[in-house]
Structure formats: structure tokens, C-alpha cells
Amino acid sequence: MTVDAKPVAELPDPRDFGFSVVPEEEIPAELVSLVEEVRSLVDAVAHTKAGAEELTAAREAVAAASDRLKGERHGVGTMIQQSWPDGRVEYGTLTNIVAGPTNAAAPPLRMEAAPEGGLRGEAVLNGTYQGPPGLVHGGWVAALLDQALGSAASAAGMPGLTANLDVNYRNPTPLDAPLEITARVSGTERRKVFVSGEIRHDGQVTAEGTALMVRMNLPGDGGA
Numbered sequence: 526m527t528v529d530a531k532p533v534a535e536l537p538d539p540r541d542f543g544f545s546v547v548p549e550e551e552i553p554a555e556l557v558s559l560v561e562e563v564r565s566l567v568d569a570v571a572h573t574k575a576g577a578e579e580l581t582a583a584r585e586a587v588a589a590a591s592d593r594l595k596g597e598r599h600g601v602g603t604m605i606q607q608s609w610p611d612g613r614v615e616y617g618t619l620t621n622i623v624a625g626p627t628n629a630a631a632p633p634l635r636m637e638a639a640p641e642g643g644l645r646g647e648a649v650l651n652g653t654y655q656g657p658p659g660l661v662h663g664g665w666v667a668a669l670l671d672q673a674l675g676s677a678a679s680a681a682g683m684p685g686l687t688a689n690l691d692v693n694y695r696n697p698t699p700l701d702a703p704l705e706i707t708a709r710v711s712g713t714e715r716r717k718v719f720v721s722g723e724i725r726h727d728g729q730v731t732a733e734g735t736a737l738m739v740r741m742n743l744p745g746d747g748g749a
């Protein structure tokens with residue numbers, strides 16, 4: 526495959542495009558632990574057998590908590606800047622549904638540079654990501670892959686949008702079990718970035734995906 530795309534040496538700074546950016550280290554530890562608590566709340570609500578009295582009390586407590594948080598908000602599109610030990614700086618959206626650190630609905634997935642190249646991450650999806658009994662919903666399997674594949678393109682200096690995603694479900698993906706997600710760039714052609722990746726449990730591939738990411742058209746690209 527031709528390799529003639531132009532990886533940007535340094536990722537574009539979203540601030541230059543009018544986006545707000547929050548450096549990850551500025552997210553209060555209290556918010557991180559609140560997000561974790563809300564994740565277990567969602568799981569508790571989804572599975573509870575509590576009676577009417579308990580449910581009413583819980584609803585009032587949750588409503589009171591929501592009221593406390595109805596102050597100033599980050600705008601939609603706010604980005605997060607993450608700095609990795611290898612010096613790499615990466616941008617993502619703060620509330621990304623798969624990886625957003627402040628999104629309690631995100632598992633979340635974090636991808637780091639893998640020794641063999643590309644990226645590697647781990648995630649455990651609880652019963653709120655359920656499709657078939659005891660298994661991760663296929664749409665979420667695809668979402669994990671989409672995110673991992675997009676991150677691999679971005680980490681290689683070629684952030685873009687998914688134009689095509691192809692997923693093969695090889696084995697059931699279990700809930701409440703450690704999953705390993707791997708992804709890498711397999712080739713480029715003009716603005717097209719070809720990526721591939723896998724989800725594994727206990728070393729066995731449960732799903733594999735390939736995607737075409739179309740690299741963002743940045744100033745200075747000459748439209749190529």
C-alpha cells in the first residue's frame with residue numbers, strides 16, 4: 526500500500542481552532558472520584574432489587590446531587606490534553622463516550638503506546654454494557670474498536686474521522702472481565718489512514734476490526 530500521507534510532526538493544538546482545552550492534570554481528584562462513584566451508581570441502579578422506600582430515598586439523594594452540580598459547565602466540544610510518560614501529547618474530547626475521563630457513561634478506555642508499536646489499552650465493562658446475557662453489547666464492542674483505531678491514527682500524528690469501520694465478532698466478549706485492546710496504523714494513502722485492531726480476553730481474540738480514518742484537512746495540507 527502506498528505510504529504517501531503527510532503525518533503532522535506535531536498534533537494541531539485545538540486551541541488554535543477555537544476549542545477549549547483542559548489539561549488532564551487540572552481535573553480535580555474529587556471529580557475523578559465522583560465519576561467513579563457515579564459509574565457504580567449506574568450499575569447499582571441497573572441491577573437493584575430495592576423496595577419502593579429505598580428507591581424513593583435514593584431518587585431524592587440523586588436529585589439533590591444533580592442540583593449541586595447545576596452550576597458552571599464545560600461546553601460541548603471541550604477537549605482534554607493528555608501527556609504521556611513518553612512525552613507524547615494527545616487531545617481527545619473531555620466527555621468522549623468511550624474514553625472521556627469525566628464521562629461516567631464511558632468505561633473508560635485509555636490507550637498507551639505498545640512496545641510492539643501502535644497502542645494498547647485495558648478495560649473492564651460492567652453489566653451496564655450488556656447485550657446478550659453476560660456479554661458486552663456488540664455496538665459497544667464496535668465502539669471500543671472505533672475509539673482504539675481512531676486513537677492509533679491520532680497517536681501516529683494523523684487525527685481524523687472514521688469513514689468506514691468493519692468489525693468481525695470472533696468470540697463472545699465477556700462482561701466484568703479484563704479486556705485487552707490493541708490498535709495500529711497499517712498503511713496510509715493521501716488523507717486515508719488504514720488502521721486495524723483487536724479486543725482480547727485471556728489472550729483470545731473476541732473481536733477484530735479494521736477502519737478507514739480520513740485525516741483532518743489541516744491548514745498547510747494543500748488539500749492532499
Ligand SMILES: CCCCCCCC/C=C\CCCCCCCC(=O)SCCNC(=O)CCNC(=O)[C@H](O)C(C)(C)COP(=O)(O)OP(=O)(O)OC[C@H]1O[C@@H](n2cnc3c(N)ncnc32)[C@H](O)[C@@H]1OP(=O)(O)O
Binds near residue numbers: 674686
Ligand atoms: C481541530 C484540532 C483537533 C485536534 C486533534 C483532535 C484529534 C482527535 C483526538 C483523538 C482521537 C479520537 C479518536 C476518535 C475515535 C472515534 C471516531 C469517531 O467516532 S468519528 C465519528 C464518525 N464518523 C463521522 O462522523 C465521519 C462522517 N464523514 C465525514 O465527515 C466525511 O465523509 C469524511 C471526513 C470521512 C471524508 O470527507 P472528506 O470530504 O474530508 O474527504 P473525501 O474526499 O470524501 O474522502 C477522502 C478519501 O477517503 C475516501 N473515502 C471517504 N469515505 C469513504 C468510505 N466510507 N469508504 C471508502 N473510502 C472513503 C475518499 O474516496 C477519498 O479517497 P481518495 O484520496 O480520493 O482515494
